[in-house]
Amino acid sequence: MRLDKWILLATAALPLPSVAQTVASPDTTDDSAQSAPPAQTAASDRNPGEIVVTATRQAQFISKVPISISAFSQQSMDSKGMKSFNEVARFTPGVRFNSDGNQISIRGISSGAGSGTTGIYIDDTPIQMRNLGFSADNSAPAIFDLDRVEVLRGPQGTLFGAGSEGGTVRYITPQPSLTTFGTYDRAEISATQGGGVSYEIGSAIGTPIVTDKLGVRLSAWHRRDGGYIDHVDYKTNQIDNKNINYGDVTVLRGALAWQPTEGLLITPSILWQQRTTHMTDSFFPAISNISNGDFRNGSPEYRGSKDRYILPTLNIRYDTDSISFISNTSYFSRTNYTGYDGTLYNLSYYQDCYESGCGFQDGGVPGQAFFPFLTPTGVNPALPRYLSPSKVTNTQKIWTQEIRLQSANPEARFKWVIGAFYQHSVQRSIEELVDPQGNDFFNAVFGQSLEDFFGYPLYGQDSYITSTKGTDSQIAGFLDMTYELLAGVKISGGVRVAHTKFSFVNFSDGSQNGARTTGAGEASETPVTPKVGVNWQVDNNNLLYATWAKGFRPGGANAPVPFNACAPDLKQLGLTSSPDSYKSDTVSSFEIGSKNKLFDNKLQIAVSAYTIKWKGIQQSVNLNSCGIQFTGNLGQARSRGFDLQLTVMPIHGLSIDASVGYTDAVYTQTLAFGSSSPVVSAGDAIGGPPWTFSLGGQYDFPVGETDFYIRGDVSYQNELRRMTQSRDPRNQSYDPLALADSARTQVTMRMGAIIGGLNVSIFADNLLNATPRIGYSHQNRDSLLFTQETLRPRTIGLTIAYRQ
Template structure:
């Protein structure tokens, strides 16, 4: 690690630790300050209940109460408050397609991905309780969210390259009838309407040994993005032709607030505890999204020279999306005395579809000339995906108290991923028939068909053994052996010109097996202080692309297979509590090899995953959490991340796609998080609570590679404030999110990639910036019983 970089990385970290020491002194000098319980937060990241301060790696936990108090509903807002975590905020459209969470700089994919499901899994894994699934559920009725930084390959398997996020839902409570209701109204900058949301949660005991818990949520938010270049469509769905089919004239219209959000979410759980040694919980969750368009805005001008406004999009068609996701699970625990045996069985189904504006891409890529620059070009991509899996995990976790602790288990995942795309040139067939007089040459408006059906089977055994060498020193070793099998069937056709159409189905099978390792040392240097050092590995499963090797669409066989990629993480840290101050700091260094990059073949543009290149990331993660008095609580975090390629990324054909030393996309070099709350006791049962939180990140890159995608995204800061009036079971909260209305851009479709092209007859503009949620003012009412 370069010494000047290390000094820059640690300077703010030293400030945080100095503040921690100062806060500890304040806490010890104050007669009003109670002993904080922040260090006693219990997590299950190590597969056993443990204080967060006893976990020998860098982990954060956010309680469900904190999420509810801040009126958060999506992961982007939550993750921005976690040191060491960054997000690509694509809004609600297609929010379940790609995981938007990044840790420790482990990412090479373009921030602009997200319209279609890719074959590779994300570099940060997500869990709902014990189920590995990225579902994008609303943050409702959660016990806590655990954020595990760094690879967790031994316990959490494929995809945990940068870390793991665990969403722990609230279990039904035995013998307790309780509930909560909420209604929220809000207005977003750029919108003329009021959005609303409502929640209802009930916990119902059913005798002494059974309890039922359910929550239901409805969100109905008006959009804020105006689509100002929409074609007027005729009865066939093609652009209207006021001057006749052969005339280049078109008619346009605008639609205000097109990116509407309509979401239903529900979860129900039944818990049975017949005795002291058995506990079973069955859970079912479901969410349905209907989204009217993108919360993404176009900069620059349209083909007529008109500049776009703050919340305007240049697409010539609406871009709605919808999805449905359901998850059923059964988790059972048996106390055997010497250990706890746990079985987790789950099944999820996740499917969605969307319409994307592709005209700007066709125009910039020169494709429209292949279609004779037909007037009023409108290229639509109708995409769909289906992700379904059945998962079983069994593990045995020893009771603590002896010289040795262990976790051993077996894992099975049967996953089916289906992706489709149908691309259309709306109105092309009608124009062709009139312009050429040869209707037999063109089959219709559909110019591309793509179907990918993949089957993944993941089997693994894993274990960790901890030796408590002394009362203060522990050594842990871990291993996971996995075997993956993959089958890919891909169908491709370009059917528009009958002379070129030659449908092809390609099939390919692949398999791999490997062992991952982990070693950890932890030393409790006092009653509330822990030093740890870890070397850990993470991996991401491989598979096949199944490109066609014969016919009109033949590709090079070197694109056929991609293998797993892996990281080795070196980490040392310290955490603990001094008085009312909880602190943690960690230095990390990560080597990444055989990097998986989601890309497309250069000949026919088939979606593929390739391996290539190496990267290394290093940095510092620091945070303090202080409660100097009963009334005041604050936290501060700083992260420095240097994430770069350490070897050229080269395609299977030998083409250099990105150069050694290039910054990895999506991760800022510097990030700061702050939060504070203060409570006034007004007498009686009335409290007033004021809260503020802030987030700053330095500039990022949009992608690796050439200037068409690899652009600089400026740094930004987002501040939120709220005030709650609490009286008994009632609470009213006035909140403002993104107080200073920062654009907060985390990705873009560039002008060079999808801009306007009036010479080709395209007068819209397909370029877009992914903005954060603009300033939002709202009022929330809560009642608990």
């Protein structure tokens, strides 16, 4: 037997984990080729089995792109049961997703403070939010009627600008066809063990109106995710509302393509999305029976959220034989309502504040029956009924204009992209603690009103309010070039020069603030993000590459913190106030990788290794005495790791895709304010599991006129056992009760039949009904009440899809 056959059989037998499918598979196609630019159409025609991406702003086979990238077509996402970015992250090495705040970490580069570390794009429009105060909810677009999702790992500052430090996530929408009719319809219903019913229905249709001249594509989709957490009345300890953590998402999109003359394509489009949740997925472990799937939350308030945005876009493209011109104009308007559990926060803060004095008025001694306000099982039932919900409102309005000129010949020895970018963003963040019962509660418990306790009145009904308006403007020019120096050997280089400016105005008020405070400021800088690389296309099936690149995210400003309430922590840090502003931070990355097709394309591999240096990191500094935080530039870090992705097709009909991701991200500098304990210490890990694995396989087989298939996927991530910022006893924010997320294994299965364009399947998500610990936390390190999340319990359902 030939050596390559031995290797192939051995590889197929290995239990290789899989996270993302980045190379060709039977269900991976390029839906947009029908109305794509000539280079992309030609690429698809040459190899219809391999996905075409535009990660370099030019259409290329994914196996020819010298970047670590994962790409998923809509068909691939359907077969894997992907319904949100959480599932995309599960199948993508080096990527972690915090669903509570929708924060994306790529290669360990993540921060809940300051500007985003990951660029999030819908086509050519960036949509990520900056954190002006309380963390904004970067609600990711829904996964329906997409051409593909691209996940680019490593800094992408040259082509994608500010915020693409760890990488960039691109949602590419399908374009209207000028020649053919097409439709995509999907409906689903499922039941969660111990929970509610979930369902969805959606339809997309595309058709030419005037052949070769005018085409349209319309889509609509709605999904309801049923809840599985029950609400408990803290007074009676009885369930008063079941399955409270349900949510809905609705998406509408329309696009029109007009080709008035050969080579010119004008495409206006509009996208509208609304996502609502009735309650978060957190529960109280002390009153839940996790092993039996009985999850309960005893908070007095329902912490829901709503995120709504609209994105009109005008794309103009003109292609000649040698040059393409692209103009993309967009306006992104978003309103985001989110928050935290204000009642639990206030009860925790009021108790700590009273016991420590907080620098306020001394009051009467409350009855001992009221203490502690928060017990391990929830709010102390001896307390009078009290409700003080938080409200966080973020609004965002962004004008974006990008113009590009680029070479059009994919076979040219010299290829280039030159462009200009302008963006003007106005974002407003308002955080409120609505406290209409505050005076009555304080009179009953402390024997004096809330306003007397703090020595300052409410702001309307708010015991605390802070409002910040931030304005970002950015203008940039960029250039990216590739030259084939020798046969198959290409050198590349690029640079982006930007001028960014940020200004803000802020006011804070309310009893907890102690006085009305105001702030204003501005900052500007001119960052330069270069990139150089070399790649060797050994032959049509093997690529080697090396890249060095930089990325950055702009600085910003802090709202003033209430001095009286936060005085103990400020004093411990050697500060008299929080810093007015923070600077940009930067990353520099070196990466080597290869992409290979072996054994007549039966084995396809993409592997890369990297090292990243991160300087001036924007991180939160927690002030435990008042429960408020500010953003500062906290030292340096480095991240090292690798990602491996492969697809094996050992026999006809069987496809196995697998991957491994390893990330080792740690702080390399100890940073302290004054003589206080460090805020962060060298060696502290930057969140997230170091190892992620996944393995998936699909077997397709015909029976008569019907094609049947069965698919299974398993993913695993281990527990982070190293010390983190909050688990390191050297640090100011050390929490002896903090626990990392436990290891988790998730298994999904799907089997179905395809008859013509109709695809009917049944599926099971979280087949083993795993209940790992996720997001275990409490209000502050003295609080006895903990909350946590876990995976959605076992869910079994039916999906019906139709394509034409």
